[in-house]
Amino acid sequence: MKKRSSILQIRGEIGRGWYLGGVAGTFVIVLALWSAASWGGWVERTFLPTPLQVLEQFGNQIVSPEFWNHVGISISRVSIGFLLACLVGIPIGIFAGTFRFAEAVVLPQSEFIRYMPATAFVPLIMVWAGIGEMAKIWVIFLGCIFQIILMVADNVRSVSGELLQVSYTLGATRRQAIQQVLLRAVMPDLMNTMRMMIGWAWTYLVVAELVAASSGLGFSILKAQRFLNTDVIFVGIITIGLLGLLTDRAFAICHKRFFPWLEGGR
Incomplete structure (x- = not known):
């Protein structure tokens, strides 16, 4: 019987070429649609600059000390x-996930507070912390x-209860x-949680x-928005995206380095 292609198989493995082709193809399609919309006149260039305009502006920005x-x-x-949120939130999350x-x-x-948008706290933050640097850090925090807190608590609760029972049986x-079993078991998931949350931190930057x-x-x-310099807006958005991607990759590399057994290593 002929083996089915694994490309559309649920959780099926695909070759590296197919994977890289999918990544490159997606970028090409997005770039093509963007180019067609701006160069083709579908959208006024004042509102949607061409990819070349954005690239030229990016080149101008990276040689500017003000940009850096x-x-x-x-x-x-x-x-x-982000670090302050981790220093406060991780211990609280571990505590909440450990004890009922x-x-x-x-x-x-x-659960209640997380649905309140951070932007709603901006007036209060300005009253509490003024308009200095701490106010901006408070918004991200x-x-x-x-x-x-919620994700770390969930990470802790996902640790097998049988693992803890075995430790008690062995005299722990x-x-x-908590120290030798629970915290060690939760570390890989904890790093993944931090990896996801650094993305939230970058999204709150503009706020x-x-x-x-x-x-x-x-x-x-x-x-730039005040003066309709949309090419500068695109440069800023792309820069934030690239910085977020770099931090994400840094966490991914650290995860492989610290927990190689999860990646099939030793």
């Missing part, structure tokens, strides 16, 4: 806000922390079971830089 200043400031804001009483105290409130105390900012990629995008 915006990049550095945005990286700093995202990094600090903590779950009752923490998770319902976190609030945008991430409740998601982190509650503290040893954070609404708070009386005078620098940063979000500020440069908003400034």
